[in-house]
Amino acid sequence: MSAGSPLPPVAVYGLSTEGYRIASAIAVKGAKVSLIDESLRNAIALKADIARTYPNVSSLVEDEPLLGLEPMDIAIGNASYLFFAPRIRKIGTDVKADVGAKFKDAIKALKKGSSVVYMLPAGIGGNNENIALIQHMTGLATDQDVSYYYMPSSPIAPGTETIVGSVRSKQDNILAKMLYDADGKKKVSFVDIYSAELSHIIRTLSHYSGMASILEVCKRATDTNVPANQFMHGTFSDLFLDDMTSGLYDLRIIGSSLEGAGPLMYLVNGSIRGIEGYTKHLIDQVRSTLKKRDLKASRTKVAIAWTLDSHEMRGDKIDLLSSLETRVRDYIGDVERHLGPTFDLYHTDKTTIVITCSKTDFDKVISRNRRSDEFIVIKANPLCEIMPQE
Structure with missing residues (x-):
């Protein structure tokens, strides 16, 4: 994709602060973005003007502007990139089951050729389970039919580099373009998934x-x-x-x-x-x-x-x-x-x-x-x- 090429359609699963932050940043760059409210299972069409008007998801929810809606599965099926950023409210032993249920809900409508960006922390080996689940749920093989990226959102003050884990350190220039900030100062580095897991743990x-x-x-x-x-x-x-x-x-x-x-x-x-x-x-x-x-x-x-x-x-x-x-x-x-x-x-x-x-x-x-x-x-x-x- 050349520098002037439009970005492909994106779906963000999760009406969360972190999900809205990345959805609005990509929408401002001109991509078609669908922001999914996981509790209602519908997708909001997030356009650039709306993203500029509402600085965060709280202001969007409070104002309740009239926005285009479509079923969640259609939005995910039409998206080339799916960002997984749900709100998790379970604590203790219930967390894993809650995250697993939401991830299954998000990936079941994936299409061949699309990419998944997982934004929750996964610990050590958690991404291998996610990759296996994608193949089990969709029949699509990761790194052949779909791509998988690990980019945990961190509560620690952001630095100047975004670490993205991928199978065999696969580079994705389109994803990097989505993640660059307006000044282009934030570096995006692709590493293998295990290294990305360890990097998040160390930090x-x-x-x-x-x-x-x-x-x-x-x-x-x-x-x-x-x-x-x-x-x-x-x-x-x-x-x-x-x-x-x-x-x-x-x-x-x-x-x-x-x-x-x-x-x-x-x-x-x-x-x-x-x-x-x-x-x-x-x-x-x-x-x-x-x-x-x-x-x-x-x-x-x-x-x-x-x-x-x-x-x-x-x-x-x-x-x-x-x-x-x-x-x-x-x-x-x-x-x-x-x-x-x-x-x-x-x-x-x-x-x-x-x-x-x-x-x-x-x-x-x-x-x-x-x-x-x-x-x-x-x-x-x-x-x-x-x-x-x-």
Whole structure:
């Protein structure tokens, strides 16, 4: 395909933040893009003007513009490229079955000559299962009748290179053209699928094992009442619960793909336990705050401020929020969620403790309640900083 040739039709399975991001980027380049709502099983015709008008999937869903619709299977059957980016809301042992069911739903209408781009993390060997499933479901042989690419969307800040795994490191100039950013600065590298799996694992573990180490060390500092301004020097102050939990899905998928109890499994499980254990530590700090300030649980209200993206592929944050809310309610009965984008607290006769779970939420709470002495704001960061300081 020459530089000026039009891009082939594309279908994106998943009305997710990540799915919309790549669908809109390709639509702006002039391709015919069908964005599939997996829950309704229909496809939206996403044109360039719509993609430019709506910066994210939330704004598109909220505005509900009149868009062309067609059945999901027709959209996939007409597409040359199928991007798999569904919303996954199952947790634990149910995840694999949920992902498998959605993948089967997406690939059953594949046509010969098309390509599949898998955007969820697959751990080690997960792509071999996907390739076998494609042949079993469609009768089409991968790398002969259809092409398969592995491009896991990462919650870690994007770099300057996109790693794409393919059978025998097959290059795809059309896919690369779709993935290039507007400035053409982002490099697209094709490697074999196993190398792409290992690359994602290294990147994920390097990030979250370091984060879990920070949390464990900071617990010691909190337990010994080391002043936050002496210990942190601003280094970890802006690391919030929202950042900690972004990659839990990836860690669990990596763990489920490993066998035995070697060092790699210890790293994965240690990272998961360190991050999940932070919730208990945070609640302990809430209880400690009540004790230090001589506050009664019956005269206290807790507001959890956590602006969540309900459309992102991973559902770990939503699950952890429910767990946090349940645990807090076991101790303090009056608990309410504030999921954004607005945050309005009403003054009551109770003392209100606000747990801010992201930097955005913290800044929002502080700016709106700067002069109020009725709110105790806890930053859900490694040292659980309290505003105003005790």
